Amino acid sequence: MSRPKIAILGAGYGGIMTAVRLQKEMGANEAEVTLVNKHNYHYQTTWLHEPAAGTMHHDKTRIMIDEVIDNNKINFVQDTVVEIKPEEKRVILENGELTYDYLVIGLGFEPATFGIKGLKENAFSIRSVNSVRKIKEHIEYQFASYNNEPEERNDLITIIVGGAGFTGIEFVGELAERVPELCEEFDIDRSKVRIINIEASPTLLPGFDEELVEYAQNLLERKGVEFKTSTMIKEVTEDGVIIGEGEEIKAATVVWTGGVQGNSIVANSGFETNRGRVPVRDDQRTPDYDNVFVVGDCALLINKEIDRPYPPTAQIAIQAAHVVSKNVLAMIRGKELESFTPDIKGTVASLGRGEAIGKVYNKKLYGATASAMKKIIDNRYLLMLGGPGLVWKKGKLKLF
Amino acid sequence: MSRPKIAILGAGYGGIMTAVRLQKEMGANEAEVTLVNKHNYHYQTTWLHEPAAGTMHHDKTRIMIDEVIDNNKINFVQDTVVEIKPEEKRVILENGELTYDYLVIGLGFEPATFGIKGLKENAFSIRSVNSVRKIKEHIEYQFASYNNEPEERNDLITIIVGGAGFTGIEFVGELAERVPELCEEFDIDRSKVRIINIEASPTLLPGFDEELVEYAQNLLERKGVEFKTSTMIKEVTEDGVIIGEGEEIKAATVVWTGGVQGNSIVANSGFETNRGRVPVRDDQRTPDYDNVFVVGDCALLINKEIDRPYPPTAQIAIQAAHVVSKNVLAMIRGKELESFTPDIKGTVASLGRGEAIGKVYNKKLYGATASAMKKIIDNRYLLMLGGPGLVWKKGKLKLF
Numbered sequence: 172m173s174r175p176k177i178a179i180l181g182a183g184y185g186g187i188m189t190a191v192r193l194q195k196e197m198g199a200n201e202a203e204v205t206l207v208n209k210h211n212y213h214y215q216t217t218w219l220h221e222p223a224a225g226t227m228h229h230d231k232t233r234i235m236i237d238e239v240i241d242n243n244k245i246n247f248v249q250d251t252v253v254e255i256k257p258e259e260k261r262v263i264l265e266n267g268e269l270t271y272d273y274l275v276i277g278l279g280f281e282p283a284t285f286g287i288k289g290l291k292e293n294a295f296s297i298r299s300v301n302s303v304r305k306i307k308e309h310i311e312y313q314f315a316s317y318n319n320e321p322e323e324r325n326d327l328i329t330i331i332v333g334g335a336g337f338t339g340i341e342f343v344g345e346l347a348e349r350v351p352e353l354c355e356e357f358d359i360d361r362s363k364v365r366i367i368n369i370e371a372s373p374t375l376l377p378g379f380d381e382e383l384v385e386y387a388q389n390l391l392e393r394k395g396v397e398f399k400t401s402t403m404i405k406e407v408t409e410d411g412v413i414i415g416e417g418e419e420i421k422a423a424t425v426v427w428t429g430g431v432q433g434n435s436i437v438a439n440s441g442f443e444t445n446r447g448r449v450p451v452r453d454d455q456r457t458p459d460y461d462n463v464f465v466v467g468d469c470a471l472l473i474n475k476e477i478d479r480p481y482p483p484t485a486q487i488a489i490q491a492a493h494v495v496s497k498n499v500l501a502m503i504r505g506k507e508l509e510s511f512t513p514d515i516k517g518t519v520a521s522l523g524r525g526e527a528i529g530k531v532y533n534k535k536l537y538g539a540t541a542s543a544m545k546k547i548i549d550n551r552y553l554l555m556l557g558g559p560g561l562v563w564k565k566g567k568l569k570l571f
Numbered sequence: 572m573s574r575p576k577i578a579i580l581g582a583g584y585g586g587i588m589t590a591v592r593l594q595k596e597m598g599a600n601e602a603e604v605t606l607v608n609k610h611n612y613h614y615q616t617t618w619l620h621e622p623a624a625g626t627m628h629h630d631k632t633r634i635m636i637d638e639v640i641d642n643n644k645i646n647f648v649q650d651t652v653v654e655i656k657p658e659e660k661r662v663i664l665e666n667g668e669l670t671y672d673y674l675v676i677g678l679g680f681e682p683a684t685f686g687i688k689g690l691k692e693n694a695f696s697i698r699s700v701n702s703v704r705k706i707k708e709h710i711e712y713q714f715a716s717y718n719n720e721p722e723e724r725n726d727l728i729t730i731i732v733g734g735a736g737f738t739g740i741e742f743v744g745e746l747a748e749r750v751p752e753l754c755e756e757f758d759i760d761r762s763k764v765r766i767i768n769i770e771a772s773p774t775l776l777p778g779f780d781e782e783l784v785e786y787a788q789n790l791l792e793r794k795g796v797e798f799k800t801s802t803m804i805k806e807v808t809e810d811g812v813i814i815g816e817g818e819e820i821k822a823a824t825v826v827w828t829g830g831v832q833g834n835s836i837v838a839n840s841g842f843e844t845n846r847g848r849v850p851v852r853d854d855q856r857t858p859d860y861d862n863v864f865v866v867g868d869c870a871l872l873i874n875k876e877i878d879r880p881y882p883p884t885a886q887i888a889i890q891a892a893h894v895v896s897k898n899v900l901a902m903i904r905g906k907e908l909e910s911f912t913p914d915i916k917g918t919v920a921s922l923g924r925g926e927a928i929g930k931v932y933n934k935k936l937y938g939a940t941a942s943a944m945k946k947i948i949d950n951r952y953l954l955m956l957g958g959p960g961l962v963w964k965k966g967k968l969k970l971f
Contacts, residue, residue, distance in 0.1 A: 301718040304757065308708065308715035315708035318701040357704065 174203045175503050178262060178271035180252050181434075182208035182236055183216060184485045184552075185467025186277030188492035189499075191556060194244045197500055205246040205269060207262070211236055213556075214300050216279070217485045218549070220338055223303035223426070224345035225311070225353075226524075233300055234565060239557040252278060255440035257460050273462050273499050276437060276449075277492075280468035280483060283430035283446065289407040290333075294427040297338055306426060313423045314357040326421035328364045331412055333404050334429030335370035336377075337520050340387060342428060343368050344523035347394035367397045367422070369404055369414060371429075376520070383528040386537055390522055404429075431483065433469040445471055448483070453510035455495050462502070464495045472513065487513045489552065519545040525571070543570040574603045575903050578662060578671035580652050581834075582608035582636055583616060584885045584952075585867025586677030588892030589899075591956060594644045597900055605646040605669060607662070611636055613956075614700050616679070617885045618949070620738055623703035623826070624745035625711070625753075626924075633700055634965060639957040652678060655840035657860050673862050673899050676837060676849075677892075680868035680883060683830035683846065689807040690733075694827040697738055706826060713823045714757040726821035728764045731812055733804050734829030735770035736777075737920050740787060742828060743768050744923040747794035767797045767822070769804055769814060771829075776920070783928040786937055790922055804829075831883065833869040845871050848883070853910035855895050862902070864895045872913065887913045889952065919945040925971070943970040 177193065179186050190206045197204070214233040221227035236247055250264040255276070262269050282296040295306045313327040320327070330346060332339050346366050354361045368375075368391075375398065376384050388398060399414070406413040411421040433447030442449050442457055448471035449457050455470060457463045467488035472481045481487055494511040501508050519529030519541055527541035536544055546567035553562045562568075577593065579586050590606045597604070614633040621627035636647055650664040661670050682696040695706045713727040720727070730746060732739050746766045754761045768775075768791075775798065776784050788798060799814070806813040811821040833847030842849050842857055848871035849857050855870060857863045867888035872881045881887055894911040901908050919929030919941055927941035936944055946967035953962045962968075 301715075301758075305712070305715045305719050308712040312705070312708040312712040315701075315705045319705050358701075 174200060175272040176270065177202050177204045177273045177275065177499055178269055179204065179206045179275040179277060180255070180262065181277035181279055181467070182206060182210075182213045183277055183279045183467055183488070185279075185470075185488035185492045185495075186275065187213045187236070187239065187556065188489050189275050189277065189466055189496050190240055190245055192493055192496035193499065194241055196496060197244075201500075202273075202503055203246070204244070205248055205271075206236070206240060207248045207250055207252060207264065207269070208236065209249070209251045210300070211247075211249050212300070213239070215549070215552075219297045219299075219303045220342040220345050222300070223297050223306040223342060224349045225307040226345045226349050229300050229304050229307075231565060234553075234557065234561065238561065252436055254436065255442075257440065257442070257457075257463055260462070271462075273502060274460075274464065275495055275499065276463065276465045276469055277467045277488075278434035278436055278469050280431035281434055281447070282427055283432040284427070285430060287404055287407065289409075290404075290427055293407040293409055294333065294425040296427050297342060306424075310424055311353065314353045314359060317357060317359055325363055325365070326411060327423045328359060329411070329420070329422035330364075330366050330424045330426070331420060331422040332366070332368045333407075333412070333425065333427045335368050335372070335375040335398070335400070336428060336430075337518070339368060339370070339428035340375060340391070341521050342426065343391060343396045344394075344521055344526070347391060347396055348523045350395070361395070364395075365397060365422075366395060367399060367420065369399045369402050369412070371401070371403050373401045375400065379518075380530055380535060383530070383535055383537070387520070387522055387528050390526060394523065431468065433471075437465075437469050448480075454498050454508040455491055455511055456498075456508075464499065466491045466495045472511075474513075481513055481515075484518075485552070486515065486518075489555070490514060519548060521545050539571055546570050574600060575672040576670065577602050577604045577673045577675065577899055578669055579604065579606045579675040579677060580655070580662065581677035581679055581867070582606060582610075582613045583677055583679045583867055583888070585679075585870075585888035585892045585895075586675065587613045587636070587639065587956065588889050589675050589677065589866055589896045590640055590645055592893055592896035593899065594641055596896060597644075601900075602673075602903055603646070604644070605648055605671075606636070606640060607648045607650055607652060607664065607669070608636065609649070609651045610700070611647075611649050612700070613639070615949070615952075616698075619697045619699075619703045620742040621745050622700070623697050623706040623742060624749045625707040626745045626749050629700050629704050629707075631965060634953075634957065634961065638961065652836055654836065655842075657840065657842070657857075657863055660862070671862075673902060674860075674864065675895055675899065676863065676865045676869055677867045677888075678834035678836055678869050680831035681834055681847070682827055683832040684827070685830060687804055687807065690804075690827055693807040693809055694733065694825040696827050697742060706824075710824055711753065714753045714759060717757060717759055725763055725765070726811060727823045728759060729811070729820070729822035730764075730766050730824045730826070731820060731822040732766070732768045733807075733812070733825065733827045735768050735772070735775040735798070735800070736828060736830075737918070739768060739770070739828035740775060740791070741921050742826065743791060743796045744794075744921055744926070747791060747796055748923045750795070761795070764795075765797060765822075766795060767799060767820065769799045769802050769812070771801070771803050773801045775800065779918075780930055780935060783930070783935055783937070787920070787922055787928050790926060794923065831868065833871075837865075837869050848880075854898050854908040855891055855911055856898075856908075864899065866891045866895045872911075874913075881913055881915075884918075885952070886915065886918075889955070890914060919948060921945050939971055946970050 212233040218232045222229035254263040284290045438444040449465045450471045468483040498508045517531030521527045529536045529541045550566040612633040618632045622629035654663040684690040838844040849865045850871045855864045868883040898908045917931030921927045929936045929941045950966040
């Protein structure tokens with residue numbers, strides 16, 4: 172009798188935690204599990220603003236898959252998913268294909284461009300190890316070029332960050348730390364450098380606690396970040412951005428953090444989606460296929476208390492992975508499936524070295540306390556993923 | 572009675588050594604000396620291939636002028652020379668002007684493009700701290716971009732170096748060290764990276780000892796450098812170079828080391844020049860002006876033994892500076908001027924870490940011995956410039 176085949180697509184927070192949980196919970200020979208991922212490493216998406224700014228090495232954010240996956244229990248295939256054919260229970264990869272009995276889609280997000288002209292072509296996004304080391308090197312190259320220009324070109328050292336959500340705010344916080352180092356390295360007057368955050372809403376971190384938002388804004392402004400709220404980016408050009416009524420701000424670096432949507436492979440494979448995200452059932456299965464689960468940023472979860480979608484976060488992806496792994500095994504074992512309800516413990520946003528804001532169990536946190544809490548949360552994930560050894564290797568051990 | 576005014580233009584090897592010698596040898600209140608330089612630092616031009624490749628930090632190559640110049644004895648003006656008006660004994664600076672009784676021109680070299688189309692616009696040159704940190708960052712940016720491209724674009728990780736003179740050879744030697752680090756940093760297969768050196772002459776290091784040249788070529792080829800000798804660069808485009816009969820080699824990085832000429836300010840100021848270099852008298856004065864000396868790369872010196880010009884080197888600039896400083900003082904004191912004849916002690920070219928070739932006092936040197944000798948030569952200059960403290964701070968102390 173052949174074992175049921177489980178395929179997990181993507182090794183982001185949702186995919187890798189599903190794999191790690193299955194590896195722990197399934198019996199010997201109970202199922203044949205295959206994890207597919209483009210790279211041979213998992214990375215901490217929520218840390219990527221740091222290597223993007225150059226305040227952390229990108230290797231700190233990534234964990235080799237063979238460090239956490241036991242290849243006696245789970246097959247790992249390094250390949251890129253091209254299309255899913257749910258009717259045929261098949262997945263087309265760039266260099267092959269595979270079949271499954273149960274599928275877990277954890278293909279992550281892609282930037283949402285909201286139809287803004289030129290954004291896709293001319294703006295960077297904080298998306299992967301590859302994308303962020305390109306941002307870092309791009310910024311350094313602009314700074315290195317500055318003193319080679321015959322005329323003063325301050326656009327070279329102007330960095331525009333579109334979006335003041337968590338990623339945008341955390342990124343400008345890191346940039347504020349990084350810029351003085353870059354000025355020192357490339358002999359540039361700090362006062363010439365601009366870090367400009369542009370947000371369409373009237374406030375940073377829309378929906379977050381007002382007092383904390385004010386704290387964050389004051390702190391970042393003191394560190395030299397300019398905020399333009401209630402300001403739409405109309406277009407991203409090769410030279411910068413066009414905002415509001417047609418005003419141009421010249422900038423060699425534009426990074427878009429203004430929104431994400433589910434990986435377009437999912438919609439392109441014929442699944443029902445809303446901004447690329449599948450409105451999953453309570454047990455994380457797609458509406459149409461009983462054997463297909465979605466975990467992480469490709470899943471649309473509704474917060475029933477307020478009848479609005481939960482924002483896609485690592486916290487929810489990790490929690491959902493636990494339920495998905497149990498539900499896949501329940502199906503194999505003929506047991507009942509569990510419902511998933513996110514348990515939002517809190518949110519902390521870093522604001523550069525030693526500074527953060529957050530709400531944890533409805534308690535407001537500022538400054539060093541919030542910053543330490545952020546690191547504890549990050550370390551807790553590593554502990555779940557790979558145990559104390561991984562915390563030691565990749566953890567944020569300097570809490571204060 | 573007012574003191575005679577000496578102006579020294581440029582703080583390269585020739586200019587700064589003239590200033591340091593004058594500071595040591597002139598009597599109190601004997602002359603008013605002003606040193607003009609674009610930056611507030613001197614740099615080791617002969618080391619620049621290392622920070623260009625990224626194997627040494629650029630700060631190691633530079634020495635702040637106030638570290639070696641005593642501002643009680645010599646005025647330092649940080650400004651850029653625009654034009655010299657020798658008839659009026661005036662120098663026009665970007666932000667002012669100055670007058671002199673005696674002038675020392677040490678304005679250095681600029682790349683000679685030999686009329687190659689697109690070279691000036693599309694090729695980098697190893698010329699200054701600013702130019703080399705741009706090269707380093709440019710290369711890193713191309714490597715960082717590589718894994719973000721939808722199609723394989725090996726031109727991003729192809730580096731073309733035009734010219735196999737000393738700078739070209741030393742630079743590819745450093746690149747061969749650096750590329751494996753870049754491949755590790757950006758997850759790139761080393762075998763995809765190309766380092767191509769293109770030289771119009773039939774051999775590397777034209778005119779140098781054949782046995783040593785063969786040693787260098789074999790060693791660098793083993794490290795993955797490709798040589799195309801007897802090959803003309805016809806054009807440098809945005810995409811790479813056109814060579815020979817129209818063949819294109821695509822490369823995101825083209826660095827031109829194929830030749831230098833004197834700073835064009837000298838010819839533009841009406842001095843007699845040959846490829847930008849002034850055919851100076853034996854005492855280093857210009858043919859036309861008794862009170863104007865030229866030192867370093869802007870001076871054309873003829874080796875009378877073979878009736879050909881000496882190549883412009885740091886070694887000659889440093890020796891000439893000694894004679895120039897003595898001759899300026901001799902003029903003030905009404906004494907006779909000295910003739911200058913270069914005393915070529917030898918030449919050593921590095922070939923990456925721990926490897927070099929050279930001839931010193933006509934003895935051939937290879938490998939670790941040559942590499943150590945190169946470092947001793949570099950340290951000796953620092954000793955002359957700023958004493959043991961400077962050797963300690965900026966010297967190459969790991970001889971082996």
